[in-house]
Amino acid sequence: MLNDGESLLAAHFSDLHYSPGHLAEADRCFGFAVEDAIASRCQVAVVSGDSTDHRLDAHTPALSALARRIHQLSAHLPVIMLQGTFSHEPPGTLDLFRLIGASYPVYVADRIHQVALVGGAFFPSDGAIFSQVEMDRLLTQHGLPDVVFTCVPTVNKAVLAAAAGVANAATAVGNHLADYLAAAGAVNRQWRSQGVRTIGVSHGTVNGCQTEHGVPMAGLDHEFTIGALFEASCDAFMLGHIHRAQQWEREGRVVAYPGSIGRFHYGEIGAKGYLQWQVSPGEAVATQVKTPASEAVCIDFDGPPDMAKLAEIAADAAHKYVRVRWTVNEEHRQLVDREAIEAVFAASAEVKLEARVLPAVRSRAEGISRAATLSEKVGRWCELTGVDANPLLDNLSMLENLDAQAIADQVLAGLAETSIPVTQEVRVVEAAALPFIAKLSELDLDETAVAPEATSALLESLAEPVAPIATAAAPMNWLTDDLFA
Structure with missing residues (x-):
């Protein structure tokens, strides 16, 4: 048992993420932290969540390795x-770990x-906090605690959504x-007043x-604010979930993330490790102890990789x-030799190649997407294709401003103005008839075959004008007839 006012040395681990894929990294780093x-x-040791990366079967080597480390601790x-x-x-x-405590329990x-x-x-x-009766009984039966923990595990938002409604669940947490x-802060202040x-x-x-x-994680759907955490009146507040080590201090009290125990993703910044806490009533100090996390090298090229x-x-x-990582145009994607890059990094633990290929974009009417109105788009298209824009713009204006019947009437009126008259006089051209008559006069015709009276009648009929041929114009229906035939 600690003396009054003496600081408590606590080891704070978080986000171990034991799994088959992370086993080597997690066990190397957590093993170092446990021994340190x-x-x-x-x-006292605290593991503030995410000991495993996902569901693990009982026979999984990753679960066995984690159990051995907790048992060792x-x-x-x-x-x-x-x-x-x-x-x-x-x-x-985590229920399994209740059974593997050695000299001390695993809670x-x-x-x-x-x-x-x-x-x-x-x-x-x-309940959620110690009642006054529980505090008195604890002091009477077991004496003054070395430390009192306020535990807030991950909240089941599905349960909260059922109680507060789906729409309010995110902010209600x-x-x-x-x-x-x-409420816990009021109880913690009582404990602190007694030197706990x-x-x-x-x-x-x-x-x-x-x-x-x-x-930065900014939003209304996060679990905590810094103010709410300090309202708990804890000397130290040990957090998990965020993989980057960071801390906040107020009046000697500290809130801190230790970060993940190892480096599990590319691009993670900052050192990896665990926190050693010196905790005394009303004051805390958190110091990071670095673990032998793997080093990641991230290389980005705005174009083909430079070998x-x-x-x-x-x-x-x-x-x-x-x-x-590299970014190339679609037509240049074959210029990158992946095998050559892998050969260059043959001594590395892992090589991950990520290509971003920009698709070729072919514009049939450049600039048409920047035109604000449809008439401007039509004008731009006509400009690029060499087409007279006026007729198209007139028709577009007609479509925008007239109804279907008015457009049909206007089309019919235009056809009436440009059509050929249906009634016309057909006259005999004398210039064409005279050579024919002259040819007939040269022929030596048998008098019995052609009578002079018949010849005279024929000539007279050719010389007379032909009566005009009149054709009645049938009315056209714009819905059923072919107006453009």
Whole structure:
């Protein structure tokens, strides 16, 4: 048991992400952290969620490796494990670890509550916070706690959505947790007044924190605000979920993420490790201890990869994880020799090649998309294709301003003005008839064959004008007739 006012040395791990794919990285880094915490004589260990990366079967080597590390840790100090994100740690995953404690217990916090550590044993509250009756009974039966934890595991938003409604579930999480932390703060201040250290443990996102890629997390749907966390009046608040180490301080009290134990993704910035906390009533200090996380080299090219530059980088990339990205046009994609790049980084632990191919864009009417109106688009098209725009613009105006009947009437009126008259006089051209008559006069015709009277009658008929041929114009229906025949 610690003396009054003496600081508590706590080891804070988070986001171990044990899985078949991350086993080598996770076990190397967590193994180092466990051994360092034991060597540093830490007095309690906290794992603030996401011990596994996804559901693991009992026979999985990754689950066995994690269990061995937790068992190794519990041989020297008490361990508290918090339920993390359900997609990483399905409910019930951590139940196994309750059974593997060695000299000290492994306590699994899978509900919102408070728990006191007294003489190496954990005593949880019946409800969300310690009642006055529970506090008095704990002090009477077991004495003053070494530390009191306020545990806030991942909240099941489906349950909250059923209670508060789907539309309000996202923002209701933060409001409900803020109310709980304020209530827990009143209890924590009572414990602190008696010289008891108080620690908050949770798994979630703080509004305004930064991800491992340097992206600020700002929004109304995050679980916590910095103000709400400090309202819990914990000397130290140990968080998990965000893979980048960061911390906030107010009046000696500290809120901090240790970050992930190893480097599990390309592009992660910052060192990896765990936190050693010095916690005393009303004051806390968190110090990062770096783990031997893998080094990742990210190389980006705005165009085809430069093989000379890659060869220069590869000289110092042995046993490192390398990602090469490039952007090329579709017609130049074959210029990149992937096998040559992999050969350059043959000594690296892993080489990941990512190409971004820009598709060829062919514009049939350049600039037409920038025209604001349809008439401007038609005018631009006519300009590029060498077509007279006036008739098209007139027709477009007609379509925009007239109804169907008015357009049909206007078309019919135009046809009437340009059509050939249906009645015309057909006259005999004398210039064509006279040579024919002259030819007949030269012929030596048999008088019995052709009578002079018949010849005279024929000539007279050819000389007379032919009566005009009149054709009645049938009315046309614009719906059924072919107006353009």
